[in-house]
């Protein structure tokens with residue numbers, strides 16, 4: 001049999017030293033007994049469910065509910081919904097499928113949160129406070145009293161990283177991961193639009209190319225743990241049975257873990273403030289042109305628009321990758337983002353209806369027909385004055401925004417807005433064009449526009465001066481339309497001049513200082529919203 005399980009070191013091995021006289025041995029026993037008596041009191045104070053309850057009421061109730069059923073006042077704006085502590089189906093465990101998590105598992109979730117969901121980490125709570133609140137959480141379910149969770153034995157990572165990817169790709173096929181996660185792992189498998197959690201809420205197959213948003217952490221070891229434990233309460237299965245039945249081997253699962261780890265970057269993308277637009281002799285052609293490959297790529301996170309109703313708390317698009325190039329006469333920007341559906345798609349109608357039922361109870365019903373995907377790229381209407389940037393939600397009366405609006409079936413038009421929901425189409429005659437391609441869960445849209453615009457009122461791009469840029473994305477199949485979508489903060493595009501870099505860098509530095517404040521503004525606006 002390939003790959004025997006390596007058993008965890010048994011705890012029994014706290015034996016007395018076998019050397020020395022019997023007197024020494026008895027002194028040893030005496031100390032051990034004393035320690036045993038003192039330990040629970042002095043070194044590891046018991047978890048205190050009573051003080052945990054106070055912490056729970058202060059920090060957890062809003063989402064997890066007064067009785068811990070995952071139905072707090074804020075819960076209905078979230079997908080996935082907060083955990084139901086009474087039902088006690090836990091996702092991030094080192095224990096077998098169907099079992100409870102260990103205290104260490106729960107402490108880990110308290111420390112790191114569940115990335116990609118509304119569940120935050122709790123750096124404000126000390127270790128003892130975390131233990132206390134967990135003691136209270138556990139007391140909400142009858143199961144913790146009855147069962148003592150045991151860590152599932154796993155073999156150690158044999159290493160090998162990328163060398164295992166080829167074989168791992170095969171296991172990805174054998175185990176039908178693509179059925180849910182899609183061929184390239186972007187959550188676009190054919191079953192994806194039908195997936196539900198145990199309460200019947202729609203649940204996305206994780207986007208395996210964005211591992212920094214995995215609930216249980218990135219890296220092959222964490223991924224391997226999820227393969228064996230599954231994620232209870234969701235369709236993500238455990239492969240423990242397949243392993244025991246010999247359908248897959250230990251080797252296969254490690255190959256697979258390394259393959260999956262390689263589907264995305266090894267660490268979360270770093271946030272930069274400026275899209276550096278290189279100058280080239282020739283602009284690339286369509287979205288898939290190989291000429292894009294060696295241009296630098298910039299990542300910008302997007303968050304749900306929750307400032308102005310109707311809001312979107314659980315948006316599909318969580319970030320865009322941007323590349324830019326110009327030739328002195330024309331600018332080309334390629335915006336890339338993951339979206340498991342090429343909307344409008346009737347195949348996702350059921351999903352759209354379920355999302356509407358689960359999330360959009362705050363008025364403004366969404367149309368019951370398949371909606372398109374949209375992207376808005378925002379700039380100021382005229383070149384910025386000093387550090388001024390338009391209001392982050394599509395500008396205001398004083399500082400309107402100039403928009404590139406792309407529609408998944410109609411292509412691109414230019415627009416103008418003086419605030420969210422005020423978008424109007426304008427034709428500046430600037431000659432904006434777009435070409436788009438959706439492939440296996442990913443949109444790539446290339447916008448092209450001449451740098452100069454003869455119309456005085458509309459932005460001209462010039463080399464050297466960084467120009468504010470922001471993004472707004474809508475996934476039609478999740479009912480995103482109007483003010484429901486994802487937004488970014490303001491960043492910048494900086495066109496590289498043909499000569500020295502100095503002219504280019506100096507204004508950038510000035511703008512960088514203000515750039516970081518953009519995301520802060522979005523976050524603050526989100527935090528201050530308590531509606």
Ligand code: HEC
Nearest residue numbers: 059060063080081082083090091092109114117118119133
């Ligand atoms: C802003 C909302 C929010 C708050 C506040 C919040 N949680 Fe959560 N929590 C969630 C959501 C949402 C999930 C489920 C995410 C998922 O299913 O992927 C969750 C899941 C959990 C889990 C389950 C982890 C697992 O492995 O399944 C635990 C434990 C937990 N929360 C503890 C707490 C505690 C303790 C507090 C208070 C200190 C707290 N949460 C506060 C939203 C919240």
Ligand code: HEC
Nearest residue numbers: 175176177180204205206214215216217226231234235236
């Ligand atoms: C029946 C559908 C389905 C199948 C088959 C499936 N998954 Fe998943 N998987 C999911 C869903 C749904 C989630 C998201 C669960 C959540 O976060 O609530 C998920 C989550 C994940 C995650 C993220 C873990 C984390 O920490 O957030 C990884 C990695 C993963 N799956 C890999 C795989 C691999 C590899 C396979 C094949 C062995 C596979 N899945 C098979 C539905 C599936």
